[in-house]
Amino acid sequence: MQTETPAPPPESVSASATDTETTNDFSGLMLMIAAILALGFLASWGWAFFVVALIFMIFMHELGHYLTARWTGMKVTEFFIGFGPRLWSFRKGTTEYGVKGIPAGAYVRIIGMNNLDPVEPGDEQRSYRVKSWPRKMLVVSAGSAMHFIMAVVLLAVLALFYGVQNGDGAWQVSRTSQASAAAELGVESGDVILSVGGEEVTGFPQFGDLVRARGGELTEFTWERNGEVITDSVVIGTRLTGEGADAFQGLIERDRILAIEGTDVAHWDDILTVLEGREGEFVDFTVDPVGEKFPRVMIDVEILDITSVKNPTVGFFGVGDEPLLDKFGLFGSAWHGVTTFGEWIVVSGQALVQFFTPSTLGNFFSDTLGGGTDLTTATDVAEQREINSRALDIRNPDEERILSIYGAARLGANASFEGQLQLLAILNVFIGVFNLLPLPPLDGGHVAIGTYERLRSVGGRKHEVDYARVLPLTYAVFAFLVVIGVFALARDIIDPINIG
Structure with a gap:
């Protein structure tokens, strides 16, 4: 996000430092506030809150530049939120403050940022370049x-009011x-699963590995509920692998087949029995689709090649995880904010x-580009559902993309308040x-550039970079970032992601 860009030269200022000039027309500002309120009413208040939060982040970024510039004796002529036409502004002293019509960033204009920036002789000592x-x-x-x-403040607030995930990976059922094995056993939200098939559970990923390897097997589970330890056995259910899903037109990986034409099926052998000799036919399935809350009937699913599938399913128990949280006091939360921030700095850099x-x-x-083609030409049911599942399921991580402002706002709008604070903390670290x-x-x-000038000036002779030579690189970088931003926006529209 580019939050500081060159702006047009400021208008001549004749007011003294104590004079204040205010624009009387508030219609533009009211229009912007009305747009945010309309967003809350028409979309959701999550959208409105997160958009305001992003604007506040941008404001704080520029406030940092503004305060330090004033403190170090530099002259600031403009401090605006947004770009484009002015919606509202006022002038106090030598600085014009205000809001512009396109909330895609902000800028603070400091005089003399480079040798191409004209500065009045009387203001030269207040310019950036002489400091x-x-x-x-x-x-x-x-x-x-x-x-x-x-970011540190947000992380500390999260630790103080919500807690922090237990360091040993402990979790409970969320x-x-x-129609899952967990439901058959009577496992409930808040239960803590202790072992699977006699093997101790050390974390949710390891629990998933234990379950996937035991699809269709009678397995003993031990779990704890309100201090009581319960042990019982159940046949672990299954869901389709990618190979298994390819045997049916319209099904995708991680779907669970619950019934075929009214006959309940729990495992692949049941499916083979019901569909024996019916390859090429169109059959009605009851499916628990990946990414959806409730089972549904899928009509006229074509049966393809089901006899040659080698790895059709993996085990599925049917529970979600919720991490067990450690609580911190005020100072512990502050320290957690600092240490977690340090870890996130490294991760963001990498x-x-x-x-x-x-x-x-x-x-x-x-x-x-491929995602755009898929979305506009996906006439196949399975292909369209695969696109939708990527938008709904965080189990499809995509590490080779970057979020646009719209993508970040969409994630924030659909998250809980805790999730919004977490996302804002992540965004602050990354943007910083x-x-x-x-x-x-x-x-x-x-x-x-400033460091290069400093090193070249060692020895007493001041060196100043000629920005005329830097401008081509500046324009190239800016154009490249615009292209990245456009592609990121397109990706977030055609192939959105979710944080849960």
């Missing part, structure tokens, strides 16, 4: 610093699926490096790191 290197670095890094502070490799970028562009990439026009580009 010391430490002061320059403080100002250009302040935007990311504000993101980092917000829900059970209908993710950015990975994303901007040629292979990952190539996959991102090709998958986006992203803005420090050493490329103009990002903040990190100013850091790199």
